[in-house]
Amino acid sequence: MKFAQILLRGKPVAVIEQGSRWYQLDKPLADYLATREVQFISAEHMGAQPLDLSEGDFIRPLSNVSRVLCVGLNFTDHAKEVGAETPSHPTIFTKFGNALIGPGEQIQMPPESNKIDWEVELCAVIGKEGRRIPVEEAEEYLLGYTVLNDVSVRDWQGRTSEWFQGKNWDSMTPFGPVIVSPDELDIAGGLAMTCTVDGETRQQGSTANLIFRPAEVISYISTFMTLQPGDLIALGTPAGVGLSLRPRKWLAPGQTVVTEIEGIGRLTNVCSSEGVA
Incomplete structure (x- = not known):
């Protein structure tokens, strides 16, 4: 469905x-x-x-989303490329609804930075309220999965040890185009994940390489907070981010970014050419 x-x-x-x-x-x-x-x-x-x-x-498949919970360093290859050890527990940070845009909307490029990065991510959408959810019951709390591009302002992200200020800029996080129910997807078996910029492939990965599976993440987060219907949980990105390329590459105004996950769909967004005031 x-x-x-x-x-x-x-x-x-x-x-x-x-x-x-x-x-x-x-x-x-x-x-x-x-x-x-x-x-x-x-x-x-x-x-x-x-x-x-x-x-x-x-x-955007859901309006009025207020909470976006994100898992950082959730692919071994991505953790390795940024010089981090494989985490023993999920690394959680947050976004809010102000950051979200939908298919076809422009990524608003801020004039305060020219170090804007892409991150294709599988995103779980919570379907019902739950607290202290057992791993084996986690799928019952899912509405489904969608695609999310965790666009990041890297120089602001690196200003402190907390990532929030590089992750929550207005109108920079596309998600969509559809939400697919869990029964239609084989996450563990591996869904191809790709990101291209102006047709050039920047990321190629698979959901089979997630460190913490969706059920584990849902159970973990629900231990300390009640998950609500409509919450989004972005599950991390594979290797290939601009921060780790040599030489480094960043998004530029006017470029087209396509993030795609097999079985879910393709998310296409253009980086604004005028920035924001």
């Missing part, structure tokens, strides 16, 4: 894919999550008519 939002005749519309057909939902996906009805969504039961997605454009 897939969930998404499209802009249809100027209005955001929540849609669901069932049996290779897309249907319009009668209210935003966030409303289903808030009322814990998401497990009862069924286009057939609503009597909905199939929808032609060519009439609309994908936008």
Whole structure:
């Protein structure tokens, strides 16, 4: 099953894919999550008519996300390329909703930095509230997975030992285009992850190489905080970030960044040419 939002005749519309057909939902996906009805969504039961997605454009799959929890150094090859030891526990940092944009939106390049980096990431979307969730039950708390690009302002990130100020800039973190239910994806078996900049491949990885699996991360985080429907958990990036290339490479205004994960989809965003005031 897939969930998404499209802009249809100027209005955001929540849609669901069932049996290779897309249907319009009668209210935003966030409303289903808030009322814990998401497990009862069924286009057939609503009597909905199939929808032609060519009439609309994908936008961010969830509106009004407030919390983005991120796992750093969660691929052995990435930890190695930045000179870090393989972590014994998940390295958690946060973003907030102000950082998020959707498919096709511009990454707002800040005038305060020219060291902007890309990071393709698998992102888990929480579907129901949970605290102290056992690893073996974690998947029951998932709505599904989407793609996230953890765009990072590296010089600000490196100012202190805390990463937050390099990770939470306004309108710099794309996610989408769809949310895919866990039963459709083989995370452990390995989904290809890629990032290209103006057609040049910068990252190639696989979800098979995650250090901490999604279920482990969900269980770990829920030990110290209650996870809420709509929370995003970005699960880390493979090797190939600009910080570790020699010579280093950074995103530049006007460039097109494509982050893609097999079985989920492709996220395309252009770096703004004018920056922000």
